[in-house]
Amino acid sequence: MTWFATPLGAVLVLFILRDVFHTLWHPTRHGGLSRLVMVSLWWLSARLGTRRRPAGLAGPLGMVTVVAAWALTVAVGWGLIYWPHMPEDFSYAAGLVPSEHAGPLDALYISLVTLATLGLGDIAPTSGWLRVLAPMEALVGFVLLSATVAWLLGIYPALARRRALALRLSHVRRSRATAEALDSDGGAALLDGLTSALSTITVDFLQYAESYYFHDGDENTSLPGQLGYAVGLADQATAARHPDVRLSASVLRRALEDLATVLDERFLRTGGGPDRVFAAYADDHGQPQAPGRPPEGGGSGPS
Incomplete structure (x- = not known):
């Protein structure tokens, strides 16, 4: 033999x-x-x-x-x-x-x-x-x-970017930024920054698919728990009076849809839309989803 x-x-x-x-x-x-x-x-x-x-x-x-x-x-x-x-x-x-x-x-x-x-x-x-x-x-x-060294040096920065985006969404949510505050040049800049970060995270999931299987732990740095708020933010800003905010909201919505597509095709296979995919993503990582929409009006302050 x-x-x-x-x-x-x-x-x-x-x-x-x-x-x-x-x-x-x-x-x-x-x-x-x-x-x-x-x-x-x-x-x-x-x-x-x-x-x-x-x-x-x-x-x-x-x-x-x-x-x-x-x-x-x-x-x-x-x-x-x-x-x-x-x-x-x-x-x-x-x-x-x-x-x-x-x-x-x-x-x-x-x-x-x-x-x-x-x-x-x-x-x-x-x-x-x-x-x-x-x-x-x-x-x-x-x-x-x-x-092996290259793999380690690639995955952990990708995890840091994912957690940084989750923390940024958590900051926005906990600041209680109102729909009125978002309807401004500053709101458009905020949405653009979130869109850019989401695009990077989408590429990270394509480039380092194994990073999906890392658990983030704290709810404020867990992207699965914050994506529901990002969807609500995009939906709320779509109805803004400021044209730049509406454009930024539309681009943010596309970025969220692209991320949902990658997550669903490669990991979750729900066959549903972004809301269903992000809910499945949060459940798979044992995280509750954050509330989906900012307050309609009033000032801002700590939670």
Whole structure:
């Protein structure tokens, strides 16, 4: 059966490289493994009791699990490639009996040492094609390390932008800005700023889909809990007398619809409009939605 090991190992390595490519460098679609791990952990966290506490670990734990699965599967795949060619195509250090170090665990050991670029050299390939293949595994190991760092450096700023937008919406809601106050140049500028931030968040969900599975915790920094207020704000401003406010409200409404489309197509699949999608988004993250409309008139003040 060892003849089957080499093609099976090659398939495993290619599967992981494809998954890394689709997860990090072609993020318009989920990588198969990364999506499966993230969705499974998110589903499990929702069934462990109080959602707020366990769900907070789903995103970070999912990333760790995905990276570990990538590294382990690549190591196993390359080990399966090496195994049928041991011990004939390998040289052994003095004191090692080749026939006693030619099993699958020894092949996995060689693979792990090579993937981690340790270069211990106690067992090394001697045939031509294996001497070319081993450095390629070391190169893949370096790519996996670099990809992991790039993934971390991309996802956490995306989370910060999402939470900053939620906090900004919370500030507007808690300031009790009235419809009359919004019907002004300042109101138009406020709506434009929210539209710009929403567009960035929409792109973040396309670029870093795994960020969906991170729980924000505090209701004031949780975007799922604030989007209902953003919808109400856009609806209220649509009836403003100021033409710039009406235009800004219309653009804000389009930005909210685009975000709802991305959330629904990639994660929720409700098939409904923005209100239904945002309600499902809030429910999926265990957050109540904020009230949807600002007060009709009067002054502003703290809640």
